[in-house]
Every structure is written in structure tokens, then in C-alpha cells.
Amino acid sequence: MHPHDAKAILREKLKAQRDALPPAERKLAADKALGLILQMPEWKRAQTVCLYASFKSELATSGLLESALRAGKKIILPRVADENQRCTLHHVANPASLVLSSLGIPEPSAELPTIEPTAVDLFLVPGIGFDREGNRLGHGAGFYDRLLSSARSKGFRLGYSYDFQVVPAIPCEPHDVRVNAVATPSEIITARTH
């Protein structure tokens, strides 16, 4: 099977599993993943962090946004810029001021100052699935593949997901950008090969 088709099948399966999680488990899982990330030297060191606002059944990122704000880190959030599926990065002084995009994703408004991907020390990378080699399955638009390849791998790339989203092997294509590590509620997985 072509990796493109294998990806589509795996996306549906993992999204259904994620949608089925009970609310009490969601909160506990996000708290546990947050506790692990706060211990990471890469997180502690990072002054400029590119985060994202979780939506629907994604593992919640609100605790990380609050922690980054309290720690005085510079918080950057991506905004989908155009139909060419590119995004711009914006400095967000107040994460409460996000607006809903056409896709229903909370995003910074276009007027906020933009920054270059090369200025980011750590990217929190959303994913529908990851494997232990750092391969990543996104939503299917390739946003993070474009963003991270333009950042020329300077910033640390930290995947973020529930434990069950880490699978034995993610189908991948040459344009896919791997993460350096994946944070889940039970462990920080350092990618095996790079």
C-alpha cells in the first residue's frame, strides 16, 4: 500500500480511539505529560517556545501554555496563513486572546508580531500518531512538515500525544519531518535514530 493511503487509514483509527477517551482520563493524562515535560532540560532551557492550542479530543496543551507564561518564556503560536497550507508564527503575550480560525482551531490574530521559525528554541509538535523513531502522522495537510523543514532543524522538536498514539511504525514519505522526542503521559521517548 502507498504510504499516503496507509496514513489515511491509521489517522481514522487513532482519531476514533482518541475521541472515545473518557473526560476524567483526559485531564489526568494532560497533567501527567505536563509534569514530565517540565522536568526536561530542553524545556527548561528553551526561552522561545512554539506551542499550539489543542482542540477537540487532542491531549490538552493548556497547562503547558500556562507554565510557559509563568516561567517567562516567549510564547509563539502558529496561524494558518493561506490556502497554500503554510503557517506564520506569532508572538502571543496573552494566550487567552486567541481567535477561532475557519477550521475551528484557536489561533493568534494576524496583527500580532510575526517571528521566524529559526528563532524558536523548542517546537511542541501535534500529531495523530508517532513512533519511537520520531516519525509523525499529522492531520494530513503537511503544515508541520513545511514549518519544521523551514526552521532548518534548529529548534528541538517535541511531539506530544496520548500513549496509545505511539504505534510500532508510522508510514512515512520523504517530505515527513521527524521529531527529536515524544512526550506522553507516561514517558518521554527519545527518538531512536536521526
Ligand SMILES: Nc1ncnc2c1ncn2[C@@H]1O[C@H](COP(=O)(O)OP(=O)(O)O)[C@@H](O)[C@H]1O
Ligand atoms: N516541505 C514540503 N513542501 C511541499 N509540500 C509538502 C511539504 N511537506 C509536506 N508537503 C505536502 O503536504 C501534504 C500532506 O503531507 P502529509 O505528510 O501526508 O501530512 P501530515 O504530515 O499532516 O500527516 C502532502 O501532499 C505533501 O506532499
Ligand SMILES: [Mg+2]
Ligand atoms: Mg507528514
